[in-house]
Amino acid sequence: MAVLQKIVIQDFRNIQLQELNFSPNINCISGGNGEGKTNLLDAIWYLSMTKSAFSSSDRFNFRYGTSAFALSGTYDMPGAPASRFSIRVSADGAQKLVKRDDKPYARISDHIGVLPIVMVSPADTAMVSESGEERRKFVNSVLSQMDRAYLSDVQQYNRYLLQRNKLLKAGVWDESLLGTFDERLSALARPVYERRAAFCGSLLPIVQQYYREISGGREQVGIEYRSDLSAGDLLETLRQRREKDRIFRFTTAGVQRDDFLFTMDGHPIRRCGSQGQQKSFLVALKFAQYEVMKSACGTPPIMLLDDLFDKLDMNRVGNLLRMVADKEFGQIFLTDSNKVRTESIVDSLTSDRSYFETAGGVFTARQ
Numbered sequence: 089m090a091v092l093q094k095i096v097i098q099d100f101r102n103i104q105l106q107e108l109n110f111s112p113n114i115n116c117i118s119g120g121n122g123e124g125k126t127n128l129l130d131a132i133w134y135l136s137m138t139k140s141a142f143s144s145s146d147r148f149n150f151r152y153g154t155s156a157f158a159l160s161g162t163y164d165m166p167g168a169p170a171s172r173f174s175i176r177v178s179a180d181g182a183q184k185l186v187k188r189d190d191k192p193y194a195r196i197s198d199h200i201g202v203l204p205i206v207m208v209s210p211a212d213t214a215m216v217s218e219s220g221e222e223r224r225k226f227v228n229s230v231l232s233q234m235d236r237a238y239l240s241d242v243q244q245y246n247r248y249l250l251q252r253n254k255l256l257k258a259g260v261w262d263e264s265l266l267g268t269f270d271e272r273l274s275a276l277a278r279p280v281y282e283r284r285a286a287f288c289g290s291l292l293p294i295v296q297q298y299y300r301e302i303s304g305g306r307e308q309v310g311i312e313y314r315s316d317l318s319a320g321d322l323l324e325t326l327r328q329r330r331e332k333d334r335i336f337r338f339t340t341a342g343v344q345r346d347d348f349l350f351t352m353d354g355h356p357i358r359r360c361g362s363q364g365q366q367k368s369f370l371v372a373l374k375f376a377q378y379e380v381m382k383s384a385c386g387t388p389p390i391m392l393l394d395d396l397f398d399k400l401d402m403n404r405v406g407n408l409l410r411m412v413a414d415k416e417f418g419q420i421f422l423t424d425s426n427k428v429r430t431e432s433i434v435d436s437l438t439s440d441r442s443y444f445e446t447a448g449g450v451f452t453a454r455q
Contacts, residue, residue: 089387089418090203091164092132098158099151100134101127102449109453111442112164114420116434118427119446125423128444128451129207129392132421135161135173136205136390137229138186138196146177146184155179163203166387173203197243201233204389206378210398212370216358220347227284227348230377234384238283245276249344256337266330274323277343281317284346287380288313294379298372302408309357309369312349316341367400371408378417388418395423 091112097103102124117125126142133141140149150157156178165171174187186193193199214222232239252269255262292311299309316325325341326333332340350357350369357369382388400408424430427445434441444451 089166090390091419092135092161092390093164093170094162095131095135096158096160097128097131099154100131100157100159101149101151103127103131104151104449106449106451108444108451109442110419110421111440112419113438113440114422114434115442115444116427116430117421117423117444117446117451118425118430120425124446124449124451125425126209126394127449128446129209129394129421129423131159132161132390132392133205133207135159135175136203136233138175138184138199141207141209142211149177173199197239200239201236201385204233204381204385204387205392206374206381206389207392207394208371208374208396209392209394212374213366215370215373216350216361216366220345223348223350224344224346227287230381231283231287233389234381235283238280241276241280245273245280245343248272248276249339249342253338256333256339259337261334270323270326273326273339273342274321277317277322280343281315281346284315284343285313288348290380291373291376294376295369295372298375299369302368302372302404303365304403307352307365308354309372310351310354312351313346314349315343315346317343364400364404367398368404371396371400382418388416391417391420393420393422395425397424397426397429 092110093112094107094109097106099105108128117128119125130141134149140146143149156176158174158176160172160174162170162172171189174190176185177183184196186196186199188199188202215226228242232242248269252266252273255265255269288311295311296309299307316322319325322342326339329341350373352361352365352369357366361369378389378391396408422430422434427443431443443454445454446452
C-alpha cells in the first residue's frame with residue numbers, strides 16, 4: 089500500500105510552511121476549530137486527487153496574501169522504491185504542475201489512482217441534503233481512482249456535452265451537428281452507465297453490512313441508481329428530446345443527470361433519518377468505498393477521518409471503533425477537537441501511532 093512518510097506544505101490555506109513525518113499506522117491531529125486540522129487532511133487529499141476535497145476553485149487554497157502554494161509528499165510505494173510527489177499551483181490556479189520524482193506528468197489525470205485515498209468528512213452531509221451533483225461527484229471520485237478508462241470517458245463526455253450545450257444556448261439549430269454530438273455522447277454514456285451500475289451493485293451489500301455494525305442493525309439502508317439510460321439507448325432519447333432541448337437551450341437527458349437515492353427502510357434518508365443515522369450511513373458508505381477500492385487496487389487506500397465522532401452517540405462510536413480495530417486498515421489520519429478522547433481511544437487500539445496538535449496552522453508532534 090502507498091504510505092505517506094513525510095509531507096511538506098507551503099502557503100496552503102492557513103499553513104505557511106510545515107514539514108511533518110507520519111506513522112504508517114494511525115496519525116491523530118487535535119486542535120480547536122479553525123486551527124488547521126482539516127487543512128492538513130485536505131493537503132494530503134490534494135496530493136492524491138490534484139484538487140481540494142472542499143473547494144472547486146484553487147483560489148480559495150492560497151494562504152492569505154499569497155498567489156501560489158506547493159505540496160510534496162514522500163510515499164512508500166507497494167512493490168517499488170519510495171517516490172516523491174509534488175504539486176505547485178500558481179497564478180490563481182491557472183498554472184498547476186504535478187510531478188513524480190521531479191518528472192512532470194504528461195497529463196495531470198495520469199496521476200489519479202496512483203495514490204488511492206478515501207475521506208470521511210462532515211462535508212459529506214451534502215451528499216444527503218443537496219442535489220444529485222454531489223452524489224455524482226462522489227461516484228466519479230471513486231471510479232476515477234480505480235478505472236482510468238472510466239475517467240477518460242467521463243472527461244470526453246463532459247467536453248462533448250459542453251459543446252452541445254453551447255450550440256443550444258446560442259440558438260444554433262444544426263440538425264447534422266446535433267446528430268454528431270448525440271452519437272458521440274451516446275457511445276460514451278453507455279460504459280459510464282454500466283460502470284456506475286456495477287459499482288452500486290458491489291457497494292450496496294457492503295454499505296448495509298457496515299451500517300448494521302455501526303447502528304446495531306436497527307434500520308435497513310439502500311442505494312438506488314437512477315439514470316435516463318435505464319429506459320434504453322441515449323441516442324434515441326436525445327432524438328426524442330431534441331425539441332425540448334431547443335426550448336430549454338440545454339441537454340435534458342444523459343448521464344450528467346444521473347442520481348443515487350439513499351434510503352432507510354424504503355424512504356429517502358434525507359427526510360426520515362436523524363443526524364446520527366445520516367452520519368452513520370455516510371460513514372458506512374465511505375468504509376464500503378474503502379473496501380471496494382482496496383479490492384480493486386490490490387492495496388489499502390489512505391483513510392482520512394475528519395471529525396469522525398461528530399453527531400454519533402457513544403454506542404455508535406463504540407461500534408465504529410470496534411469495527412476499525414477488527415478490520416485490516418492501512419494508514420489512517422484522524423482529526424478530533426477532543427485530544428483526551430482521541431488518545432484514550434487510539435491508545436486502546438495500538439501503540440503504533442503519532443499525535444499532532446495544531447494552532448494557527450502550526451503543527452507540533454507530541455508523544
